[in-house]
Amino acid sequence: MRDHGTVIVKRKSRGKHDSHHGGAWKVAFADFALAMMALFMVLWILAVSSEQERELVSTSLRDYSVFEGSPSPYLLGGTPFPVDLQGMPIDQLPGQETPRHDTVALAGEELAITALSRGRFESEQDRQLLAMLIGQLAERRGMEGNLLLDIVPEGLRVQIHDHSQKPMFSRGSARLSADFEGLLKELAPIFDKVENRLIISGHTDSVRYVSQHYSNWDLSGARAQNVRQLLELSGMPAGRVLQVVAMSDQALLDKQQPTSGANRRVELLLLSRPAEQLLEQLFDAGLPNGVFNKAEQSARLSERPAPPEVAAQ
Structure with a gap:
């Protein structure tokens, strides 16, 4: 019978210098990206809305309840605005x-x-x-x-x-x-x-x-x-x-x-x-050009046809 020898498995522990290869940083970056997106959304709403519109947006978001069957303020009714104001004043x-x-x-x-x-x-x-x-x-x-x-x-x-x-x-x-x-x-x-x-x-x-x-x-x-x-x-x-x-x-x-x-x-x-x-x-x-020009005005008057009584003479 052929002897295959002894198989030795060596376990090597990672050192501290390899900790950056983990996936925890991806979660932190995703949270950061989500927070930045929310910030830009808030800045966008402030830029395109009036004071009254912002109050309506705030009220609709604060009072919305899925249990009461009220329409969702997050669904745009075919309008190019961040929140559908249901016919209220818009720019x-x-x-x-x-x-x-x-x-x-x-x-x-x-x-x-x-x-x-x-x-x-x-x-x-x-x-x-x-x-x-x-x-x-x-x-x-x-x-x-x-x-x-x-x-x-x-x-x-x-x-x-x-x-x-x-x-x-x-x-x-x-x-x-x-x-x-x-x-x-x-x-x-x-x-x-x-x-x-x-x-x-x-x-x-x-x-x-x-x-x-x-x-x-x-x-x-x-x-x-x-x-x-x-x-x-x-x-x-x-x-x-x-x-x-x-x-x-x-x-x-x-x-x-x-x-x-x-x-x-x-x-x-x-x-x-x-x-x-x-x-x-x-x-x-x-x-x-909105400015009186004597020469141009005289030329234009001379181009007009003479009145009938003047032409008859």
Whole structure:
């Protein structure tokens, strides 16, 4: 029989220098990577959300319970946001004209200026939210009887008119009353957040001004300018106003009663983007590069066809 010899098995213990070949470091690195991912998620949510949205996110995460059958806040309902806010206010995506507010969900609630997201307000829902907020501001000041709000194709028209109980101006004067001044100071932060351009127009009733050197045109213009100045002093950016207009009594609100206090008013028109562009084009028409050039203007006039009576001669 063949002798295979003795088999010797030698066990060698690992020294301390081989401890780094273990797998414990992988667990620690995975925990670190998970913590960094959570940090970046928190930073992302803070960057893309407003204060109100963050409060909604915090509430939905805190109150969510799988046992109560409430919808999970972690499931995105087809939205590009970290947490689906179920139709509540969200920031508008760049280049999109989507509504940023659900006015049905907010109807009947006490609104605050913090409910507004900074940017342009172009949709029907956006204008409805602004109308609701402005109406509540006037109601809190007891001036709901002075206010008319209309959503028009050109934007949102805010008409603040005289009332027997709360006049806006001293009669025949451009000095603002204390109530009207207080309302304008509360409207200024709204016009700071809403980046749509604004037209301010002043209107009078049909009662003629006594002075021969000062008419309803001057009075309506002075009132509109005073409104603009107060809004700017109260926080509205100076570049937000596109035009200040004196209308005198040419656009009476109550045509049946030309002397009615409703005709003595100031209108604030928040322009939609098409209306704003149309107005800008109107004033830029005929001025090359926005600067008057006498030679170019003369050349353009000479190219126009002569009137028929001149051609006949």
